[in-house]
């Protein structure tokens with residue numbers, strides 16, 4: 001169940017953003033995608049997940065030996081790739097429970113099977129808020145719900161787009177702990193982040209995307225942590 005992105009060019013009517021992106025996420029691997037604001041992290045994860053815009057101009061996205069480039073999002077979900085979108089995007093006027101129940105389930109996949117009960121075991125806070133409208137949840141609870149909705153598809157690759165954005169440190173600890181649990185369970189993870197500490201904690205491998213629209217550097221978290229120039233140039237740290 002490897003994800004391979006090769007020579008990917010993609011963007012919008014007004015601008016090309018990705019100009020030859022190459023990387024792989026191996027089965028069971030956790031990979032962090034880092035880069036300054038506006039470098040194309042969201043563009044890349046939306047492209048992988050078949051969301052429009054952006055549009056692919058050339059290159060290929062292969063998952064589990066199947067070419068999924070330009071496939072519609074529901075088929076990519078069925079192939080086992082789930083996205084936790086930037087900004088969470090839960091249904092505000094549905095309850096927590098309804099938000100989980102409306103997710104189209106995947107049958108016959110190879111990922112672990114997730115149910116509402118299992119999501120509630122995983123995030124007990126969501127069980128407590130089961131009957132509450134999603135719009136009334138805190139930011140952290142909405143993030144848990146967004147992750148829960150992605151897990152309801154029983155994915156084999158979980159992609160998260162800035163899950164830490166706008167969250168209080170106490171909630172961040174909970175989310176980080178749960179993501180470590182998912183990684184330990186063998187789920188493949190691709191996490192786009194600006195929070196370098198969180199990303200490097202979860203990831204076994206790091207990709208840096210820059211304004212050339214390519215992966216400017218890739219390597220081990222330890223190597224990035226030890227390289228002040230790299231941190232300064234790509235992440236303003």
Ligand SMILES: Nc1ncnc2c1ncn2[C@@H]1O[C@H](COP(=O)(O)OP(=O)(O)O)[C@@H](O)[C@H]1O
Nearest residue numbers: 012014017036037038039040041042043044053
């Ligand atoms: N819907 C859109 N239409 C046109 N340009 C967009 C759209 N979404 C993002 N962009 C542009 O694409 C570039 C990359 O944005 P994005 O992928 O959101 O970066 P990141 O997630 O790394 O912050 C930015 O220059 C942004 O302005």
Ligand SMILES: [Mg+2]
Nearest residue numbers: 041042086162
């Ligand atoms: Mg983004």
